[in-house]
Amino acid sequence: xxxxxxxxxxxxxxxxxxxxxxxxxxxxxxxxxxxxxxxxxxxxxxxxxxxxxxxxxxxxxxxxxxxxxxxxxxxxxxxxxxxxxxxxxxxxxxxxxxxxxxxxxxxxxxxxxxxxxxxxxxxxxxxxxxxxxxxxxxxxxxxxxxxxxxxxxxxxxxxxxxxxxxxxxxxxxxxxxxxxxxxxxxxxxxxxxxxxxxxxxxxxxxxxxxxxxxxxxxxxxxxxxxxxxxxxxxxxxxxxxxxxxxxxxxxxxxxxxxxxxxxxxxxxxxxxxxxxxxxxxxxxxxxxxxxx
Amino acid sequence: xxxxxxxxxxxxxxxxxxxxxxxxxxxxxxxxxxxxxxxxxxxxxxxxxxxxxxxxxxxxxxxxxxxxxxxxxxxxxxxxxxxxxxxxxxxxxxxxxxxxxxxxxxxxxxxxxxxxxxxxxxxxxxxxxxxxxxxxxxxxxxxxxxxxxxxxxxxxxxxxxxxxxxxxxxxxxxxxxxxxxxxxxxxxxxxxxxxxxxxxxxxxxxxxxxxxxxxxxxxxxxxxxxxxxxxxxxxx
Ligand SMILES: Nc1ncnc2c1ncn2[C@@H]1O[C@H](COP(=O)(O)OP(=O)(O)OP(=O)(O)O)[C@@H](O)[C@H]1O
Ligand SMILES: [Mg+2]
Numbered sequence: 001x002x003x004x005x006x007x008x009x010x011x012x013x014x015x016x017x018x019x020x021x022x023x024x025x026x027x028x029x030x031x032x033x034x035x036x037x038x039x040x041x042x043x044x045x046x047x048x049x050x051x052x053x054x055x056x057x058x059x060x061x062x063x064x065x066x067x068x069x070x071x072x073x074x075x076x077x078x079x080x081x082x083x084x085x086x087x088x089x090x091x092x093x094x095x096x097x098x099x100x101x102x103x104x105x106x107x108x109x110x111x112x113x114x115x116x117x118x119x120x121x122x123x124x125x126x127x128x129x130x131x132x133x134x135x136x137x138x139x140x141x142x143x144x145x146x147x148x149x150x151x152x153x154x155x156x157x158x159x160x161x162x163x164x165x166x167x168x169x170x171x172x173x174x175x176x177x178x179x180x181x182x183x184x185x186x187x188x189x190x191x192x193x194x195x196x197x198x199x200x201x202x203x204x205x206x207x208x209x210x211x212x213x214x215x216x217x218x219x220x221x222x223x224x225x226x227x228x229x230x231x232x233x234x235x236x237x238x239x240x241x242x243x244x245x246x247x248x249x250x251x252x253x254x255x256x257x258x259x260x261x262x263x264x265x266x267x268x269x270x271x272x273x274x275x276x277x278x279x280x281x282x283x284x285x286x287x288x289x290x291x292x
Numbered sequence: 293x294x295x296x297x298x299x300x301x302x303x304x305x306x307x308x309x310x311x312x313x314x315x316x317x318x319x320x321x322x323x324x325x326x327x328x329x330x331x332x333x334x335x336x337x338x339x340x341x342x343x344x345x346x347x348x349x350x351x352x353x354x355x356x357x358x359x360x361x362x363x364x365x366x367x368x369x370x371x372x373x374x375x376x377x378x379x380x381x382x383x384x385x386x387x388x389x390x391x392x393x394x395x396x397x398x399x400x401x402x403x404x405x406x407x408x409x410x411x412x413x414x415x416x417x418x419x420x421x422x423x424x425x426x427x428x429x430x431x432x433x434x435x436x437x438x439x440x441x442x443x444x445x446x447x448x449x450x451x452x453x454x455x456x457x458x459x460x461x462x463x464x465x466x467x468x469x470x471x472x473x474x475x476x477x478x479x480x481x482x483x484x485x486x487x488x489x490x491x492x493x494x495x496x497x498x499x500x501x502x503x504x505x506x507x508x509x510x511x512x513x514x515x516x517x518x519x520x521x522x523x524x525x526x527x528x
Binding site: 173177182183 | 342380385396
């Protein structure tokens with residue numbers, strides 16, 4: 001999941017070298033949209049499963065809504081806040097991005113209020129090995145976790161293939177490497193950048209729903225910590241590098257989980273960021289270096 | 293009507309005027325060269341034609357149609373392709389992908405004939421289709437830059453210093469190929485510092501000096517012009 005958000009960062013950074021601070025908050029709005037849609041289907045934390053509509057339908061509709069909403073919003077953000085600053089000094093779009101982040105956080109706060117919002121339980125939580133196969137093991141294989149991985153992994157493979165193989169995917173790489181030359185070969189650079197924001201936003205939207213389903217809660221300032229972690233993952237893997245972002249996300253998730261399990265949840269952040277610092281000292285460009 | 297015409301074009305970098313009202317024409321089927329020393333404004337001229345820079349005044353017309361101020365990708369789609377100074381290969385794309393990008397603005401999906409044409413002109417590229425552009429030698433990158441521009445099926449090909457940094461034997465090869473491309477029907481506007489070779493393949497030429505055109509004549513006449521010989525052919 002962190003990997004999904006990290007992908008959004010890395011896509012945008014890879015193409016226009018902008019760290020889109022608003023990305024985490026976009027993800028937060030994705031969780032809100034998902035929650036609203038799911039709620040509209042009659043699911044709520046109070047009543048549990050609705051009897052009229054199957055959970056699958058609610059999940060699919062919420063996914064579509066969240067993906068479309070975040071994708072379109074991200075395109076709008078680029079138009080409004082970044083496009084005109086593309087030739088300005090680096091700091092200007094960065095500050096604009098931080099401003100956008102504040103705006104999105106405030107929208108979230110006004111929308112759902114300052115308190116944490118519960119998500120209804122839509123995907124059952126059981127241990128596949130124990131409950132389905134009746135095995136007695138120490139290893140747990142949660143259905144929920146499988147569910148998340150089952151969505152995230154194909155999505156990432158799809159994205160990688162998309163960027164490698166399709167015409168617009170190649171154009172994205174061309175724009176990332178030499179924007180002016182991309183224009184000279186006939187690529188509409190503005191369009192490709194918009195498309196990149198669309199794709200990044202859609203990933204954030206998907207991540208929003210998955211987060212809600214998995215953690216069963218969300219809050220207006222969720223984007224800050226999620227964004228920070230995702231950014232860390234992107235840097236860890238080598239910012240601008242799609243495979244790197246995924247790898248970074250998984251490494252980060254793994255370190256976090258292991259820490260919680262064996263050291264204690266209090267130490268999670270400490271360990272995660274220590275690893276980041278250590279890796280950057282030895283590999284300043286991240287695990288895989290920069291390559292889109 | 294000229295295929296390409298610049299009329300009284302002035303281009304600025306901020307407050308610095310790089311082109312001081314230049315006019316030139318390129319007719320269909322010609323090779324026209326634009327020569328001049330460092331900083332004369334040759335690249336600026338090509339960048340203005342391609343839409344990377346906006347002329348502050350004056351017009352650029354393609355077959356009578358005003359294209360000044362249009363964005364680069366639209367101008368490419370209208371049939372103007374450029375192989376820029378420094379080649380600007382997409383280093384992390386393969387040779388094949390670089391060539392595909394060259395045809396980006398075209399609507400046809402079957403590019404087999406275009407690939408064949410480029411590979412016929414530059415057999416070396418064929419051997420290296422799956423190699424990353426950045427790993428090619430300088431000469432091969434120049435071939436790729438020209439090939440990439442040809443993939444757009446341009447009506448006019450703009451070449452910015454194709455001889456730069458190449459061994460004499462490679463320069464000879466590249467210029468022979470430029471002549472072949474022209475014979476096959478593509479009009480060429482060639483920018484060069486290497487006036488000697490440029491004038492040997494071109495039909496006509498212009499001499500650019502600090503943003504102004506100071507001489508315009510047939511290539512033959514320019515090659516024997518006293519001033520050109522002194523300033524650009526290393527004589528005197
Ligand atoms: N990005 C820029 N900003 C400011 N001035 C520039 C810029 N690019 C070029 N110039 C100036 O414009 C003038 C013309 O430059 P241009 O690159 O067109 O010359 P050129 O004839 O192509 O030279 P060369 O043979 O060295 O490539 C020069 O005086 C140069 O310093
Ligand atoms: Mg130049």
